[in-house]
Amino acid sequence: MGSTSEIAQYDALIVGAGFGGYSMLPSCMKEGQARVESGESAKSDEDQGRPQTDRGHRFWNQYPGARVDSDAPVYQLFDRELWEDFTFSERFPSWQELQRYFAHVEKKWDLRKDIEYCKNVESADWDSARCRWLITCSDGTETECKWLILYIPNIKGSSEFQGELYHTAHWPHYDVSLKNKRIAVIGTGASGIQVIQEAGKHSKRLTVYQRTPNLCLPMVQRKLDPVEEQKKKETGVYAEAFKKCESTAGGVTYERTDKNTFDDTPEEREKFYQSLVKDGGLQFWVAGYKDMMTDQKANDAAYDFWRRMVLKRINNPAKGELLAPEVPPHPYGAKRPSLEQNYFEVMNQDNVDIIDVNRFPIEEINATGLKTAAGQVDVDIIIFATGFDALTGGLMDIQIRGTDGRTLMQHWADGVKTSIGIAVPKFPNMFYLFGPQAPSTFSNGPSCIQSQARWLAKLVEKLETDKIKSFEATEASADEWLEMVRDEWDATLFSKGKISLPALLSSIHVLTACTAGGRARIFQERKSNP
Secondary structure, three states: OOOHHHOEEEEEEEEOOOHHHHHHHHHHHOOOOOOOOOOOOOOOHHHHOOOHHHOOOOOOOOOOOOEOOOOOOOOOOOOHHHHOOOOOOEOOOEHHHHHHHHHHHHHHOOOHHHOEOOOOEEEEEEEOOOOEEEEEEOOOOEEEEEEEEEOOOOOOOOOOOOOEEEEHHHOOOOOOOOOOOEEEEEOOOHHHHHHHHHHHHHOOEEEEEEOOOOOOEEOOOOEOOHHHHHHHHHOOHHHHHHHHHOOOOOOOOOOOOOOOHHHOOHHHHHHHHHHHHHOOOOHHHHOOOOOOOOOHHHHHHHHHHHHHHHHOOOOOHHHHHHHOOOOOOOOOOOOOOOEEOOHHHHHOOOOEEEEEOOOOOEEEEOOOEEEEOOEEEEOOEEEEOOOOOOOOHHHHHOEEEOOOOOEHHHHOOOOOOOEOOOEOOOOOOEEOOOOOOOOOOOOOHHHHHHHHHHHHHHHHHHHHHOOOOOOOOOHHHHHHHHHHHHHHHHOOHHHHOOOOHHHHOOOOOEOOOOOOOOOEEEEOOOOOOO
């Protein structure tokens, strides 16, 4: 360990540059002293021949078809200085659009000079005597800070396969040819849906390994008219949309109707369901009848409509039962549905096979492909679309030690427990945004993050004003929060889904508030290899 004088000193250190980090920046920079750095384990920008502003947020998530499922314009920071001269070109922005957006944010707020890449955090140790975190990186550098944030995804692969192997969360930054290839996609979550739609256009043979059917909804993508969008900005439509996002349960511009399902006649229900899916997006899930997630019969009615809608697009009965089974895999909406553009048409193609891994588990990935009880499938490319650990992610890869010397992994060995989804007992000065047991997974990310960020900024400013060096959640507050979350969980149909309570309310963007007027650093943390 180097001497204190050799260690860079910051008030706040943020591992991960995205909506969370950028949401905290205004409060950090009010006094003109904040410094933000982003560290990322990847080749240099010079090596990749790309401008540095292309780095950072969604740097790795560039798999074919990658895009968000929140409507523009609400998938952005709600700061007028940023949105008044930036307009997305599509209703549901692609990863290219998001890179363009974050380059705009960096330029507008003059952040690039304060961003550092190629940082891989290995450990974080709390010094109780000095009330500081000591951060050690794989390149040997050390950093001290008062407030800490972390975000690191965890990716798995196979060393036996001799073909091409990719993970959607760590897609290479060169063109991957899918044309006339035999491709296997493992997973049918959001990333799986998106990459399957692209692979289906070009592949010679596509084999999809499905554990749970994705009860996805029509995206209804469309181009946005810049002239029309500018008029919306000038007439207050954008501002009103952002305001609406702060008052709805999902952080979007729409919310559930005040009716119960069976208040309407069957004909009225059918018409209402049709209206929800006609415009696309998540409205069928978020803006439906108010009892859909509390009454099983109401949920069954919604699923029946969804299933009938899907089966009209599939002419193969066997595939239809796998994609839209008569008995639902879970209550509709117990898992966040994805958005699709032509997913069911692609799955309906003759060159596309579906393997149910519940019935035929993957036994091995070998040199030429994948083996299940249904047989061997030889492929040229394997794509893991398994996402990342949304509960604890790569936090377990870092040795984060709290006041008692135990790691976060040890503290969470028997289950995740937090205080109001932003802090963990025994880990002072470490706050979470969009993290475990926060209302993150089932909400619009930017809405949730910005709301939490404002609250945390005020909290930290208060702590600094009162000259409080260490702030820690109590065990009692964490116990109370966990009990409240469980009570809410048990009152809904989420408890019948194949998803755990902590996973329901978790995502692993872990953030701290930056000190107002202090110095801050952001590390954009990523693994360089799958």
